Amino acid sequence: MSQVFDADSDADGEYLYHVVCHDCPTESVSQRASEAEKRLDEHRTSTGHDIEVAQLPNERNT
Ligand SMILES: [Zn+2]
Numbered sequence: 001m002s003q004v005f006d007a008d009s010d011a012d013g014e015y016l017y018h019v020v021c022h023d024c025p026t027e028s029v030s031q032r033a034s035e036a037e038k039r040l041d042e043h044r045t046s047t048g049h050d051i052e053v054a055q056l057p058n059e060r061n062t
Contacts, residue, residue, distance in 0.1 A: 013031065013058055014057075014058055015031075015033075015055050015056060015057060015058055016029050016030070016031060016055075016056045016057075016058050017029065017030045017031070017032065017033055017035070017036030017053050017054070017055055017056070018036075018053065018054045018055075018056050019036050019039050019040050019043075019051065019052075019053045020051065020052060020053075020054065021043060021047075021049050021050070021051040022049070022050040022051065022052070023047070023049035023050050023051070024047070024049060026043060026049075026051070031058075033055075036053045037053065040052070040053050
């Protein structure tokens with residue numbers, strides 16, 4: 001399991017996935033939905049925090 005973002009494979013580049021926690025300062029941005037969901041699941045499971053992921057347009061793509 002890597003903590004490093006990789007920019008390959010299933011990233012479509014069209015969206016970014018912003019994972020943000022409402023109960024602590026944790027947040028991260030991923031180019032991959034699967035990565036974002038994994039972070040969300042891990043954080044929610046380990047902390048019970050109210051965390052969510054938002055899909056954002058990737059501004060770099062325009
Ligand atoms: Zn949290």
